[in-house]
Structures are given as C-alpha cells and as structure tokens.
Amino acid sequence: xxxxxxxxxxxxxxxxxxxxxxxxxxxxxxxxxxxxxxxxxxxxxxxxxxxxxxxxxxxxxxxxxxxxxxxxxxxxxxxxxxxxxxxxxxxxxxxxxxxxxxxxxxxxxxxxxxxxxxxxxxxxxxxxxxxxxxxxxxxxxxxxxxxxxxxxxxxxxxxxxxxxxxxxxxxxxxxxxxxxxxxxxxxxxxxxxxxxxxxxxxxxxxxxxxxxxxxxxxxxxxxxxxxxxxxxxxxxxxxxxxxxxxxxxxxxxxxxxxxxxxxxxxxxxxxxxxxxxxxxxxxxxxxxxxxxxxxxxxxxxxxxxxxxxxxxxxxxxxxxxxxxxxxxxxxxxxxxxxxxxxxxxxxxxxxxxxxxxxxxxxxxxxxxxxxxxxxxxxxxxxxxxxxxxxxxxxxxxxxxxxxxxxxxxxxxxxxxxxxxxxxxxxxxxxxxxxxxxxxxxxxxxxxxxxxxxxxxxxxxxxxxxxxxxxxxxxxxxxxxxxxxxxxxxxxxxxxxxxxxxxxxxxxxxxxxxxxxxxxxxxxxxxxxxxxxxxxxxxxxxxxxxxxxxxxxxxxxxxxxxxxxxxxxxxxxxxxxxxxxxxxxxxxxxxxxxxxxxxxxxxxxxxxxxxxxxxxxxxxxxxx
Amino acid sequence: xxxxxxxxxxxxxxxxxxxxxxxxxxxxxxxxxxxxxxxxxxxxxxxxxxxxxxxxxxxxxxxxxxxxxxxxxxxxxxxxxxxxxxxxxxxxxxxxxxxxxxxxxxxxxxxxxxxxxxxxxxxxxxxxxxxxxxxxxxxxxxxxxxxxxxxxxxxxxxxxxxxxxxxxxxxxxxxxxxxxxxxxxxxxxxxxxxxxxxxxxxxxxxxxxxxxxxxxxxxxxxxxxxxxxxxxxxxxxxxxxxxxxxxxxxxxxxxxxxxxxxxxxxxxxxxxxxxxxxxxxxxxxxxxxxxxxxxxxxxxxxxxxxxxxxxxxxxxxxxxxxxxxxxxxxxxxxxxxxxxxxxxx
Numbered sequence: 010x011x012x013x014x015x016x017x018x019x020x021x022x023x024x025x026x027x028x029x030x031x032x033x034x035x036x037x038x039x040x041x042x043x044x045x046x047x048x049x050x051x052x053x054x055x056x057x058x059x060x061x062x063x064x065x066x067x068x069x070x071x072x073x074x075x076x077x078x079x080x081x082x083x084x085x086x087x088x089x090x091x092x093x094x095x096x097x098x099x100x101x102x103x104x105x106x107x108x109x110x111x112x113x114x115x116x117x118x119x120x121x122x123x124x125x126x127x128x129x130x131x132x133x134x135x136x137x138x139x140x141x142x143x144x145x146x147x148x149x150x151x152x153x154x155x156x157x158x159x160x161x162x163x164x165x166x167x168x169x170x171x172x173x174x175x176x177x178x179x180x181x182x183x184x185x186x187x188x189x190x191x192x193x194x195x196x197x198x199x200x201x202x203x204x205x206x207x208x209x210x211x212x213x214x215x216x217x218x219x220x221x222x223x224x225x226x227x228x229x230x231x232x233x234x235x236x237x238x239x240x241x242x243x244x245x246x247x248x249x250x251x252x253x254x255x256x257x258x259x260x261x262x263x264x265x266x267x268x269x270x271x272x273x274x275x276x277x278x279x280x281x282x283x284x285x286x287x288x289x290x291x292x293x294x295x296x297x298x299x300x301x302x303x304x305x306x307x308x309x310x311x312x313x314x315x316x317x318x319x320x321x322x323x324x325x326x327x328x329x330x331x332x333x334x335x336x337x338x339x340x341x342x343x344x345x346x347x348x349x350x351x352x353x354x355x356x357x358x359x360x361x362x363x364x365x366x367x368x369x370x371x372x373x374x375x376x377x378x379x380x381x382x383x384x385x386x387x388x389x390x391x392x393x394x395x396x397x398x399x400x401x402x403x404x405x406x407x408x409x410x411x412x413x414x415x416x417x418x419x420x421x422x423x424x425x426x427x428x429x430x431x432x433x434x435x436x437x438x439x440x441x442x443x444x445x446x447x448x449x450x451x452x453x454x455x456x457x458x459x460x461x462x463x464x465x466x467x468x469x470x471x472x473x474x475x476x477x478x479x480x481x482x483x484x485x486x487x488x489x490x491x492x493x494x495x496x497x498x499x500x501x502x503x504x505x506x507x508x509x510x511x512x513x514x515x516x517x518x519x520x521x522x523x524x525x526x527x528x529x530x531x532x533x534x535x536x537x538x539x540x541x542x543x544x545x546x547x548x549x550x551x552x553x554x555x556x557x558x559x560x561x562x563x564x565x566x567x568x569x570x571x572x573x574x575x576x577x578x579x580x581x582x583x584x585x586x587x588x589x590x591x592x593x594x595x596x597x598x599x600x601x602x603x604x605x606x607x608x609x610x611x612x613x614x615x616x617x618x619x620x621x622x623x624x625x626x627x628x629x630x631x632x
Numbered sequence: 633x634x635x636x637x638x639x640x641x642x643x644x645x646x647x648x649x650x651x652x653x654x655x656x657x658x659x660x661x662x663x664x665x666x667x668x669x670x671x672x673x674x675x676x677x678x679x680x681x682x683x684x685x686x687x688x689x690x691x692x693x694x695x696x697x698x699x700x701x702x703x704x705x706x707x708x709x710x711x712x713x714x715x716x717x718x719x720x721x722x723x724x725x726x727x728x729x730x731x732x733x734x735x736x737x738x739x740x741x742x743x744x745x746x747x748x749x750x751x752x753x754x755x756x757x758x759x760x761x762x763x764x765x766x767x768x769x770x771x772x773x774x775x776x777x778x779x780x781x782x783x784x785x786x787x788x789x790x791x792x793x794x795x796x797x798x799x800x801x802x803x804x805x806x807x808x809x810x811x812x813x814x815x816x817x818x819x820x821x822x823x824x825x826x827x828x829x830x831x832x833x834x835x836x837x838x839x840x841x842x843x844x845x846x847x848x849x850x851x852x853x854x855x856x857x858x859x860x861x862x863x864x865x866x867x868x869x870x871x872x873x874x875x876x877x878x879x880x881x882x883x884x885x886x887x888x889x890x891x892x893x894x895x896x897x898x899x900x901x902x903x904x905x906x907x908x909x910x911x912x913x914x915x916x917x918x919x920x921x922x923x924x925x926x927x928x929x930x931x932x933x934x935x936x937x938x939x940x941x942x943x944x945x946x947x948x949x950x951x952x953x954x955x956x957x958x959x960x961x962x963x964x965x966x967x968x969x970x971x972x973x974x975x976x977x
Binding site for chain 2: 246392413
C-alpha cells in the first residue's frame with residue numbers, strides 16, 4: 010500500500026515552517042563550528058547609507074561576507090543618490106524559501122527581512138513564487154526556470170557549481186571511471202544488486218551506500234532528486250507531473266532512495282564523517298557516493314571538508330580522495346542567483362543599493378576570488394581555473410549537458426513525492442527525564458521538559474506513516490526492575506498507527522532523578538543493532554540535558570568502542586546512527602559529539618531550550 | 633533724416649537686443665532642461681555613457697517590451713521625451729495604439745543611428761556536427777529548429793551522447809528588444825523570405841517546426857549569450873543575439889576559443905533609432921544630443937556599427953550590411969510575438 014505523503018497537514022506545516030525558519034540560526038547548526046552561524050558582525054550602518062540585508066546559502070557565506078566587508082565603505086558602494094551597506098546572513102535555501110513564503114516572520118533568528126536573497130539555486134525562487142501564487146500573492150523572486158526564453162529581468166547567477174556524484178576514487182574506478190560515463194541508472198543497478206560491491210569485485214566494501222540530504226532544505230538534495238527523475242524518465246527537459254506518476258518512475262526513485270545511508274540538512278555531515286573515517290582508513294565503508302556540489306569535492310580533497318577554514322587550521326588532504334562524477338544523463342547547476350526581491354519591504358532605494366553590490370561582486374577581481382573558493386565564475390571574462398582542476402577530482406570541461414529546472418508545479422510535486430518515496434526510518438526517540446529537566450526552560454514558566462515535550466510532539470508530524478518510531482525515557486532508578494535506568498513507553502511501531510499515543514505519553518512525562526547517559530546509549534544502540542532492519546534508516550535520537558551521572562557506569566571508552574564496532578562494516582554491516590541533542594547549558598556536548606561521530610551521525614545543540622523545536626526538525630530531517 | 637535714422641537704429645537695437653535676449657533665454661532653458669531618455673536594455677552601455685557626458689539627460693533603462701507595453705496603452709503624457717531602441721519597436725507600439733483607437737505617439741521613423749547584424753554564437757564542436765545536417769547552407773535557425781526536434785538529440789545527429797538535446801536560445805520576444813528581432817529572423821529562415829504575413833503563421837509544417845524550436849529553447853536569466861559564456865554549452869549550445877553584444881563579449885571571453893560566431897541567413901540587422909514624440913517639446917534637443925557626435929561615439933563604443941566611427945573590439949565591417957533590416961514587417965513581428973506567447977505558455 011502506498012504510504013501517506015510526507016507532505017504535512019497545514020497546521021503542522023505551519024509549525025514546521027516556523028521552525029524551519031531558523032534552522033540555520035544559533036542553536037541547531039552547532040555541529041563543529043559555531044562560526045557557521047551567520048555572516049558575522051558588520052557593525053552599524055553608516056549615516057546616509059541604505060542597509061542591504063542579504064540572505065545567502067551556507068556554502069557561500071564566507072565568500073560573501075568577505076566581499077561585503079571589502080565593498081562596504083569602498084567607492085563602489087557609493088552612487089549619485091545612494092550609499093550601500095551590505096550585511097550578510099547565512100540562511101539555508103530551503104529555510105529561506107519557507108520564510109519568504111510567510112513574509113519572513115522570524116527576524117530574531119534569521120536576521121532582518123532581506124533585500125537580496127541568494128539561494129544556491131534559482132529553483133528555490135520558483136518554489137517561493139509558486140507557493141505565493143497558491144495563496145493569491147504576487148511573485149517576489151524573478152528567476153529563470155522552466156522552459157523557454159524568459160524575462161531579461163530574471164536574477165542572474167554570479168557564480169555556479171554543478172551537482173556531482175562524489176565517489177571515493179577507488180570506487181569510481183571500480184565502475185570504470187574515468188573512461189566509462191556513469192549515471193544515476195548505474196547507481197540504481199548497483200544499489201539493487203544483492204551482492205553490493207561484491208558484484209564489482211570488492212565485497213569488502215559492503216553494500217552500495219548513497220549519501221543524500223533532505224530536499225526540503227538542501228539544494229544538492231533537491232537537484233539530485235530532480236536529476237533522479239530525469240534519469241528515470243529518460244528525459245533531459247520538460248519533466249511533467251504525468252512523468253512523475255508513472256509506476257516505473259516511482260520504482261526507480263524508491264530504488265535510489267533505498268540505498269541512502271541517512272538524510273540530513275547539509276552535505277557537510279556526510280563529508281565530515283567521511284573525512285573522519287578516512288583518517289582511520291575506513292572511508293570506503295561509510296558512503297559509496299554522495300550527491301554534492303562540485304565545490305564540496307574540491308574542498309574535501311584540499312583537506313577542508315566543510316569548506317570553512319578556522320584561523321590556524323592546517324588542511325590535510327584525505328588519504329582516499331573523492332572524484333566528481335558528472336552524471337551521464339546530465340546534471341543541474343547551482344546557479345546562485347542574485348535575487349533583488351520584489352517584496353513589500355524592499356524600497357526602491359534598497360534595490361538601487363543592492364545593484365551596486367551585484368555590480369561589485371561581478372567585477373573581474375572579485376570573480377577571481379569566487380574561483381579561489383571553488384565556484385565557477387559568473388563573469389564571462391574570468392576563466393574557471395585553479396582550483397577547478399583535475400588534480401582536485403573535478404573536470405572543468407564538464408558538465409556537457411545541464412538538465413532544465415522543471416516548472417514550479419512539478420518542482421513542488423517532486424518535493425512532495427520525495428516524502429513518500431524516501432527510505433523509511435526506524436527511530437528510537439530517547440528522552441532524558443532527569444531531575445534537571447524540571448529547571449526553567451524559558452521566561453514564561455515552562456520547564457526544559459515542557460519545551461522538549463511540546464517540540465517532540467510537534468516533530469512527530471515530520472515522520473511518514475510507515476516510519477517506525479518508539480519512545481524511551483531515561484533517568485537513574487526509573488524502574489524497580491531491570492533495566493532500572495530507562496523505560497520503553499511505546500515500542501517501535503509504524504508512527505501512523507500510534508502518533509497520538511506517542512504524543513499522549515510524551516505529554517505525561519515528568520522529571521525524576523539522575524542522567525544514566527552511557528547506559529541508555531549503549532542499550533538503545535544495541536537494541537536497534539540486534540533488531541536491525543536493512544530496509545530502513547536505523548537510528549537513535551538521544552535528547553539529554555546533562556552529563557552522565559551514573560556511578561555504576563562512568564567509563565565512556567567502552568561505549569565508544571561498541572558504537573564504532575557496529576557503525577559500518579561490510580556487506581553484513583548493521584549501521585545504527587545515534588543523533589544526540591545537547592539540550593540546555595548543562596548538557597555535555599563534547600561527549601555527545603563523540604557519541605555521534607562514533608556512529609557517523611551528527612550532534613545537534615540546543616543550548617537555549619527555547620530553540621528545541623528547530624533542533625528537532627533538523628534532527629528529523631535525517632530521516 | 634538723421635533723427636529718423638537714429639530712431640530706426642535705436643529701434644533696431646531694441647529689437648535686436650530683445651531677439652538676442654530671447655535666444656539667450658532659449659539656450660539657458662535648453663541647458664537647464666531635463667531630457668528624459670528611455671533606453672532598451674541592449675543599449676544601456678551607450679545610454680549610460682551619454683548620461684555621464686551630459687547632465688541634462690535622465691536615463692531610464694528597461695526592456696523594450698516593458699516600454700512598449702506601457703506606451704501602447706498610455707493615454708496622455710508618455711513619461712519620456714525619447715526612446716532609444718531597435719526598430720521596429722516604435723512602429724509596433726503605434727500599431728498597437730491604432731488598434732486600441734489611440735493616437736500614434738511617434739514621428740515617422742528616421743534613418744538608423746547605428747546597426748548591428750543578428751548573429752548566432754555556437755559551440756564550435758557542436759556547430760561542426762550540425763553543419764552537414766544543414767543541407768549545404770550555413771548553420772542557421774531553420775536547421776537548429778530541425779535539429780531540436782530530432783529524437784535522440786545530439787547523439788542522433790552524430791554528436792556526443794553526453795551533450796543531451798540541442799539547446800538553442802534567444803531572449804524573450806515579448807520582453808526583450810533583440811529577442812523579437814532574432815525570432816523574426818528565425819522564422820524568416822524557415823520560410824526563406826521576409827515578406828511574411830500573419831497567414832503564414834497558420835502553415836502546419838511551420839507550426840511543427842516552431843513548436844519544436846521553442847520547446848528546445850533553453851531558459852536563461854538575461855542575455856542567452858551571457859548564459860552560454862558563463863555556464864557553457866551544457867546549458868546553451870547556440871545563442872542568437874546582435875553582433876554588438878557578441879563581438880566584444882567574445883573578444884573578452886574566457887571561452888572564446890571554443891565558440892564560433894555565425895551570421896545566419898537571411899542576413900538581418902538590429903537598427904538603433906531614436907523615437908521621439910510628435911509635436912512640440914524637448915525632442916529637438918534630445919535628437920541633437922543622441923544623434924550627435926557623442927551619441928554616435930557611445931553607440932560605436934558599445935559594439936554597434938556607426939558610419940564613420942571606429943569599430944569596437946570584435947566588430948568589423950564584414951559582412952557588409954544590406955540596405956534594409958532584412959526583417960519581416962512590424963505587424964508580422966507583433967503577430968509573431970503573440971503566437972510565441974501561445975506556443976510557450
């Protein structure tokens with residue numbers, strides 16, 4: 010039976026949209042680098058200047074921040090009646106799309122309402138316009154999508170990077186690279202081969218594992234999903250809703266999704282995990298291929314997997330480099346449009362000021378800087394030279410065929426369908442109910458547990474009906490019988506059948522004793538590994554607000570050894586991911602990070618309990 | 633007698649001084665007069681140069697289609713003193729006004745200030761594959777449209793499979809000044825003549841070709857040539873535009889060695905004209921400024937062919953231009969724009 014769409018009821022979607030609005034804000038992007046939080050402090054806007062607030066996608070925030078700092082105060086920032094002062098804010102493309110559809114309600118998290126929006130792809134602008142049109146509102150993002158000649162006013166790209174399939178070089182070679190063109194069809198065949206890499210003479214690499222992010226948030230995932238559909242239909246343009254509905258197309262899409270390791274909001278999770286595995290000589294057992302932008306392959310091979318170099322950081326190239334496969338069916342470009350919004354809050358003066366910055370960014374010198382960051386230039390006078398060179402695993406002569414971005418209605422349908430076709434999940438939600446969860450969580454009288462409970466209930470709506478979800482709570486001496494430190498309130502079962510039951514159980518939680526973090530992590534992990542379902546993403550979501558407080562189990566190392574031993578492996582591997590959430594200021598993010606890394610997952614931080622809603626949405630985007 | 637002569641002389645002096653004062657006042661008025669010039673997007677560089685050279689000029693740049701839509705409906709003050717654009721856009725505006733029972737806005741067309749042949753910029757490797765399919769003629773729009781409808785794309789034409797489908801591009805004929813001219817040339821190439829009427833648009837064979845061509849056109853933000861130069865032949869394999877854009881752009885492009893500039897048949901030109909409002913007003917001053925030396929220099933510097941002016945880099949006198957634009961009539965171009973809307977919506 011066809012599962013329920015991942016598209017959510019309106020009420021839930023509203024909540025989700027609000028939550029997503031701040032996904033890239035302070036709390037939930039903790040991962041490894043808090044500097045990735047935004048574009049930095051630009052100081053006060055000089056008197057007489059128009060502020061140009063710019064929302065940009067994460068992979069180029071460092072570049073745009075650098076360019077904005079050079080621009081502000083320069084002669085180029087001044088015109089006859091205008092003085093521009095650019096402030097850059099990091100907002101993921103999908104999140105910004107959600108925000109713009111609703112009039113950018115959350116300025117606290119996402120920064121001021123933007124004058125300029127630069128998502129990674131024009132496709133996001135088309136999605137915004139489509140959603141606005143559905144509610145009877147005018148378009149605000151002039152972009153070139155669909156087919157045919159378009160308005161000369163459409164936002165122009167100022168740098169580009171194609172979607173590629175990044176593969177560890179030995180794996181690409183096993184598929185015949187570089188002589189043999191490789192496409193999504195080849196990947197599907199390999200993903201569906203029971204022998205996995207054994208069919209290519211490498212049983213030690215286990216099954217084929219695809220790394221792919223969530224197309225509701227991530228551009229590389231959106232592009233990869235579009236490209237999959239093109240591959241499934243054999244078309245290279247004019248993808249239609251009828252095409253998407255064909256049974257063989259549905260089967261193709263489900264086949265590709267079935268090989269996914271896990272999803273997520275950003276490809277950096279995969280690249281960081283791969284890099285860490287590479288350091289211990291295990292990169293070939295984590296992911297076989299990751300759908301990423303070409304720029305990410307360059308960054309990875311230069312020893313900078315997240316593309317953001319901290320001061321003093323010495324990049325160390327990986328032992329096994331990645332190579333960029335340009336799918337033979339064609340690929341999509343992340344065209345990074347410079348969209349001066351036609352939104353009600355954008356004044357003519359601000360638009361004029363924004364155009365000054367656009368002109369500055371397109372200057373040849375600044376475009377050479379764009380190239381140095383691994384992007385292809387938007388100024389035709391500038392060549393795409395180093396680092397876009399074969400030595401970095403990429404081919405400047407590719408892609409030879411770029412697939413068209415479908416019409417907005419088809420795009421929206423693709424995102425909806427992904428919710429149905431994505432790999433199902435099997436998730437044990439483990440919630441800390443220790444005494445400290447009873448401490449104040451906000452200034453409105455809610456405890457930390459109150460906020461977590463509400464967020465968890467809201468997040469239940471993000472699972473699709475066939476996802477299996479179970480609920481476990483933990484605190485020391487919670488039960489009189491073994492195991493004493495945790496209780497399963499609901500067993501793993503399809504969430505569609507027990508969504509309300511889980512919500513009721515969550516609402517009834519009360520804070521109790523200490524935090525037996527290691528024990529509950531070990532047992533939850535072991536439980537999922539022992540009952541592993543290869544057709545699903547098997548994962549633990551572990552929400553904890555404190556340090557391990559269990560005198561009977563104080564040693565972290567055995568736990569980490571256990572987690573690592575089960576994380577990947579060959580054909581018989583049973584990878585179970587643990588996604589910890591460090592909740593509140595007393596949580597132990599360092600330990601939780603080590604737990605996440607041991608299972609090739611990611612840690613999320615909600616230092617401010619009021620941000621837990623956003624964090625949970627991001628965590629659930631892994632499934 | 634002497635008294636009479638003195639009175640006459642005094643009167644003449646008074647009249648003369650009054651006349652002189654009047655002329656001086658006129659010149660002062662002219663110097664302080666604001667001249668509102670609307671420029672089509674493809675002429676922005678020249679207009680900006682003029683604006684910098686003369687403080688009276690207030691330039692507005694917008695796509696010719698945007699200006700045309702507004703002017704076709706305006707009843708009263710047009711909001712501009714002159715429109716620098718390519719022909720026959722002013723004639724299209726007046727045609728639409730007449731059909732809406734409005735008075736024409738512009739004086740009769742004058743000789744073009746500058747000209748530029750319409751060209752195709754094609755990825756060289758792909759042009760070589762296409763050439764044998766073009767029945768002995770140079771690669772052009774007729775042949776591109778036929779190639780675009782070939783099942784199997786480039787692979788079936790003898791090219792590399794990874795090139796995908798044939799992806800020609802032109803700007804929107806509804807919005808963009810040059811887009812309408814390029815489409816007119818494309819359609820003329822299919823019929824092999826320029827004396828086209830709206831009845832020709834009903835030819836079924838033509839309609840199939842036209843639908844195939846337009847279905848294959850790659851979307852591009854702004855100029856299709858810029859898309860080709862920036863994103864490469866993976867996005868656009870052949871872009872139609874003016875020599876004024878293509879010549880200098882190719883000369884400066886990092887991709888110039890992999891692209892070929894073609895002058896498709898039948899030769900057609902984008903002819904720049906200053907359209908001014910009929911009747912009194914500042915159009916005389918504007919004409920003197922735009923059609924004078926500074927205007928001609930600015931247009932030549934922007935890549936347009938202007939008699940007696942040096943050519944911009946990438947632009948030469950070859951091929952020579954014919955006496956007329958080589959395009960179908962303004963009425964046909966307007967009908968073609970409407971048909972294009974139907975086919976692409």
